[in-house]
Amino acid sequence: MDTAQRNIDFHRLVRDAPLINHICFDACSKTVKIIYSSTVPLSHTTLDRKRVDTEKSEDRIYCIQVQYPDFPLILQFFGDTCPLLKGTTVDFVVTASQNAEIEEVIRKALDVKLRHVEAFTGLVNGTSFLLRNIEAESFTYSFDESQKYEFQTLNTESIYPYLLINIRTGVSVVLVDGPNKFQRLGGSSIGGASFLGLSELITGVNDIEEMMDRALKGSPEEFDIFIRDIYGDRAANFNMDPHLLAASFGRVTRAQTIRRAGEFDDQSKNNAILSLLRMVLYNVSQIAFMLSEMSNVKRVFFNGFLVRNRPIVMKTLSFACNYWSGGKLKACFLRHENYTTGLGAFLEGCPNADMYWKEYCSGSTALGRFVPVEPLETGFKTQTFALKCARFKAAPFCLLVDKDGKPDAIDFNTDDEARDFWIQILDNTIAQLTELAIASQSGCPDQEDVISRAKDFEHDFVKTMDTIKEHHVAYGNSNARNLLEVREQILQEKGFDDIYVQKKHEEKLSAVSELPTVLASIDKLKEAGDEKAVVEYVSRCLLAGNVFDWGAKEVVKLMSSEEGLSFQSAIERVENRPWLFDGFDSYYKKHKEYKSVLIFVDNSGYDYILGVIPFARELLRNGAKVIICANTLPALNDLTYREMIELAPELKKADADLAKFIDSEQLMFVQSGQESPCLDARRVHEDLNTVVQKYETDLVIIEGMGRALHTNFNVKFKCDTLKAAVIKTQWLADRLQGKMFSVVFKHELGTK
Incomplete structure (x- = not known):
């Protein structure tokens, strides 16, 4: 392959290479993990349809895993294309026995100094970092035939304490009590190297991948003794499962002749490897359970090269932990556990380590070994994992009841x-x-x-x-x-930061011009003295605004038609009560009691200006503090925090009351930290929690299909909530036993 093609290929793998400013190497027995960071300048799409550079940038972390034979090529590429690294000090983690040669290769290729980082420190810090930041980092694996993954999201409060069972050459058990607070509780000499060594000694197989493939085809019946072999039908008298393992390789002692490795046929090799694997993992699981009981820890994570998302390993560990603990302890695993040590070492020199880092799927391969990795043009395979820094601290929304509960109404993993x-x-x-x-x-x-x-x-x-x-x-x-x-x-990775920016602007201009007319209609109703009619009308405005959604196929047809879609026609499309989910009477009964209201908004333009603002105006007139929360970054045609702030002067011009509320800060604006059409309240901007706690919010309004139906429909909050949306897809309407443009106006009382 020529040099030009190789460099093109490496640029696909090593993203943002010229901008790399910090790097760490984790040298293991057969692979090298490379963790590096780049500060990437961001561009912005303008209203005149141009792409311009901004003064803003985004920090990213990339993790790469390569085999030793391929490492010199990658290292040469770093040396040729990463000028910011020259003369710096980089982190080096020693997790292999002989690293002097590779250390010297790194020094010469990059012209850098190496700073050694203790492996256990990196392991613990990297694990805690992933659990704190990455959604669905942790998962359990079923020990039946379903091969089911159950993913978890943990917040900072619920991570600690945990046990970390590291199955590498031997086994180490670490108790992690908090950030930078851990101790080694014990371990075992019977670990990954024991399995590899005995497998090769008995069967002659010396490749771990082949061992795992053979174990999947093996049966323990040839070598192991089970409870039924000892007690027969009497096993039930002892309340014991007759299929339980009684003695690993115990059946060999009953054999008339002892076979050597060369005498094993393929099936016997498979059987022996499986029995060895079960022997090692059952032992590890029993140690994990005993130490979890001694330290009163309910969550145990397994990692190390023997685990690596291998179904047979995870299934065995899951079964054994369940058995030893009587169902109390579940074996947990990590999606990116092969990067924990290197990532933790890297973070010691990272200035934004305490910020919120999100998984950057655009720069990541899929779930570890679960999805085969395609070889590069250069011929070798590699795996990558990328994160991007949100540059703010995130935490669960303070009014959530279950801070680790999934927000999604439908789990596609099971549906x-x-x-x-x-x-x-x-x-x-x-x-x-x-x-x-x-x-x-x-x-x-x-x-x-x-x-x-x-x-x-x-x-x-x-x-x-x-x-x-x-x-x-x-x-x-x-x-x-x-x-x-x-x-x-x-889209953002390809330089399209906001493809709806022009449509949002056009809709904003139209909606702002129409706002005085809508507010005048409300004031006219108010003069008639029918308060309930006013509240119902502004509720219909809220729902009508939500009809305008460039992310909904049927609505796009209406908006793109010759007649178009006016706000008045949208109001007429809001069905008459009773609605599919009709909590209006419940809301009306309490609406004057609310003193501090938080509104999560959805779409820009008509939705926000003619839907949310009139609804919020009535709450403000009742004396309530109103805090409106929008996305931090663009998604579809959703309103962003920046756009919301820029709109405030326009709202003040449109209405004297709005001007008064904005100037007095009775009406406030805050960002959610989100960049999705949906809402994951498990990770929100720290400013949002600060404001909500300061003003003691007693009503949360979540508006729009993405935020109120696809997510948070079943989520419980400590305070009262109003979930409002118009159903704009036939499939979801059928699921909820409604019809197109059915109304969800769900008023729920808080748990407090």
Whole structure:
């Protein structure tokens, strides 16, 4: 292969290479993990359809795993293309026995100094970092035949304490009590090396991948003794399962002859490897259970090269932990556990380590070993994991009841019909989004570049959807929220930060001009003295505004038709009461009692200006403090925090009352920290919690299909909530036993 082609290939693997400012190497026995960071400048799509550089940037962390034979090529590429590294000090983690040679190679290739980091420190810090930041980092694996992954999201409060069982050459058990607070409790000499050594000694097989493949085909009956072999039918008298393992390789002592490795046929090799694997893992699991009991820890994570998302290993550990603990202890695993040590070491020199880092799916391969990795042009395979820094601290929304509970109304990991429907919907919109992306930057002088980037988006998103079709747990939880967020990430990666920016602006101008008329209609109703009619009208405005959604296929047809879709016609489309979910009377009964109201808004333009603002205005007139919360970054045609702030002067011009409320800060604006059409309240901007706690919010309003139906529909809050949306897809209407444009106006009392 020529040098030019190789460099193109490496640039695909080593993203943002010229901007790398810090790097760490984790040298293991057969692989090297490379963790590095880059500060990437961000661009912005303007209203005149151009793409311009901004003064803002985004910090990203990339993790790469390569085999030792391929490491010199990668290292040479770093040396040639990463000028910011020259002369710096980089982190080096020693997790292999002989590293002097590779250390010298790194020094010469990069012209750097090495700083050694203690492996256990990196292991613990990296694990805690992943659990704190990455959604669905932790998972359990079923020990039956279903091969089911159950993903968890943990917040900072619920992570600690935990046990970390590291199955490498031997076994180490670490108790982690808090950030930078851990101690080694014990371990065992019977670990990964024991399995590898004995497997090779007995069967002659010396490759771990072949061992795992053979174990899957093996049966323990040839070598192991079970309870039934000892007690027969009397096993039930002792309350023991006759199928339980009694003695690993115990049957060998009953054999008339002892066979040597060369005498094993293929099936016997498979059986021996499986029996060895079970022997090691049962021993590890028993140690894990005993130490968890001694330290009163309920959560145990297994990692190390023997685990690595291998189904047979996870299944065995899950079964053994369940057995030893009587069902009290579940074995937990990590999606990115092979990067924990290197990542933790890297973070010691990272200035933003305490900020919120999100999984950057656009720069990551799928769930570890679960999805096969395609070889690069250079011929070797590698895995990557990427994160991006949100540059703020995140925490669970302070009014959530279950801070670790999933927000999604439908779990695509368990609902095949829902997953297939959503993937089909997204597949059908790819061409349209590609056209929108090109149109949003039609003012750029280099249209070939715009089209090329848009086609790259189309290719990458199709590839991602194909991966999820084949392996629905490829990126952890599969749901509408994550699928939409992955799509936005790929668009942003290709330089399309906001493909709806022009449509949002046009709709904003139209809505602002219409706002005085809508407010005048409300004031006229108010003069008539029928307060309930006023509250119902502004509720219908709230719902009518939600009809305007460029992310809903049926609505796009209406808005793109010759007649268009006016706000008045949208109000008329709101069905008469009783609604599908009708909590209006409950809300009306309490609406004057609320003193502090938080509103999560949905779409820009008509939805916000003619829907949310009139509704909020009535609450403000009742004396309530109103806090409106919008996305931090663009997603579809959703309102962003920046756009909301820029709109405030326009609202003040449109209405004297709004001007008074904004100037006095009775009406406030805050950002959610989100960048999705849905709402995951388990990770919100720290400013949001600060404001909500300061003003003692007693009503949360969640508006829109993405935030109130696809997510949070079943989520419980400590205070009262109002979940409002118009159903704009036939499939969801059928699921909820409604019809197109059915209304959800769900008023729920808080748990306090």
